[in-house]
Every structure is written in C-alpha cells, then in structure tokens.
Amino acid sequence: ETGVTQSPTHLIKTRGQQVTLRCSSQSGHNTVSWYQQALGQGPQFIFQYYREEENGRGNFPPRFSGLQFPNYSSELNVNALELDDSALYLCASRSPSTDTQYFGPGTRLTVL
Amino acid sequence: GQQLNQSPQSMFIQEGEDVSMNCTSSSIFNTWLWYKQDPGEGPVLLIALYKAGELTSNGRLTAQFGITRKDSFLNISASIPSDVGIYFCAGQLSGGGADGLTFGKGTHLIIQP
Numbered sequence: 001e002t003g004v005t006q007s008p009t010h011l012i013k014t015r016g017q018q019v020t021l022r023c024s025s026q027s028g029h030n031t032v033s034w035y036q037q038a039l040g041q042g043p044q045f046i047f048q049y050y051r052e053e054e055n056g057r058g059n060f061p062p063r064f065s066g067l068q069f070p071n072y073s074s075e076l077n078v079n080a081l082e083l084d085d086s087a088l089y090l091c092a093s094r095s096p097s098t099d100t101q102y103f104g105p106g107t108r109l110t111v112l
Numbered sequence: 113g114q115q116l117n118q119s120p121q122s123m124f125i126q127e128g129e130d131v132s133m134n135c136t137s138s139s140i141f142n143t144w145l146w147y148k149q150d151p152g153e154g155p156v157l158l159i160a161l162y163k164a165g166e167l168t169s170n171g172r173l174t175a176q177f178g179i180t181r182k183d184s185f186l187n188i189s190a191s192i193p194s195d196v197g198i199y200f201c202a203g204q205l206s207g208g209g210a211d212g213l214t215f216g217k218g219t220h221l222i223i224q225p
Contacts, residue, residue, distance in 0.1 A: 004154075004177075006154075024198075030212070033212055033213075035212075035213075040217075041115075042115055042116075042200050042202075042215030042216050042217050042218055043117075043155070043200075043215050044212070044215070045211075045212025045213060046212075047212075048212060053123060056211055057211055088153070090154050091151060092213075098160065099143070099204075100145065100158075100160050101159060101213060102157060103147070103154035103155045103156070103157075104154050105152075105153055105154045106152075106153070106154045108152075
C-alpha cells in the first residue's frame, strides 16, 4: 500500500457536466501529479503541483485544472466533460528523498 | 502524447518460466521506472533506476538502465501466478523536474498453469 488515497472510487457523469476528484498524498510528500489512463493505454501526465502551485503540465486543455492544499492534498477539476474524458484518473505523490512517484488506486470516471 | 515503445504487448507463458520485456525511447531519460498494475488498481512501483548502466534487483525481478539512457529492460525469473498483470515502463526527464512520467503502453503478462 502506497499511502496515497483517492475519492471517489467510481463516478458517472454526463457530457457537459463538471467533476472534481480528490487525492491525499503520502505523508511527507509535497508534490502531487495527476494522470489520465484510457483503457488499454499507459497513464498520460496531466499536471503537477508543488507547494500549492502548478509547476508542470502535459498536453491537456485548460478545462483540466487543479488545486493543492496546505496539507498537500489535491483536487483535479474537469469542466465541460466530453465522452473521451472517460478514463481512470490516477494521482501520484513524489518522494522528496528519492524523487520516485507512488500512485493511488485511481478514480474511474465514465462520461455518458 | 508521447509514449515509450514497450514490447512485447502481451506474453503467454507457463508457470516457472523466465520473462523478459523491454522499453525504448527516442528521447533520453534520467530515470527509468517499472510499475505493475492489477485490474482496478493503480500502478505499483517495482524498480527504480537512476543511473545509466545501473542493474538493480528486487527479489525475482531484475531491471537495467541502458547505457544510452534511451532504453531499459525488466526480467522476471521463475514466474508465479501472482506475477499476472500489466507491466509498465516509465521514463522521467529530469530529477525533481515538473515534466511528469512518460509511460509505455504496457506488457500484459498471462501465466498458464
């Protein structure tokens, strides 16, 4: 077990709606990243937060946004949901000593 | 987005056999990682490699960071049923950087009793 938790486990939304996913990082890990994993694919990097600021972003549009809180927990927000947003959303916290990323169990989002 | 070239895509083996999979990239990475993912779960870190040429073992698993920094392999010796799952390689460009991990598409390992 990595100590990274995510909620909810599963979520069903309709096209055009907005969604918020949550992540609690492992104790002592101040950097959190979010990834999108479509069925049959490897995870794709969305963005990273360090000390409550976004400091890195992959090839995702602005309707994907996030927050990090003082306790290092994080949220991923997706506006104007599209069918292709259906995926497993993974949160990873980074060890400051080894720089290695540890993943949570993910949130399965289905957009109808 | 960019993905690493991971092969084979799937492997059907007998219990007890050794397994070998590899990952290549057109870009240099400073860190290579190998993860295993079970259905409905997040990826679990198996081995992390930080230096070109590094060979690291974790029980029955052995992984190497290629000298060119553009490839890595993972070997599993004497496979057992719990080794079933999807194995992902991942590369990271810079230590402590904000670039995220770049993943392969995975190798699906299936073990026949």
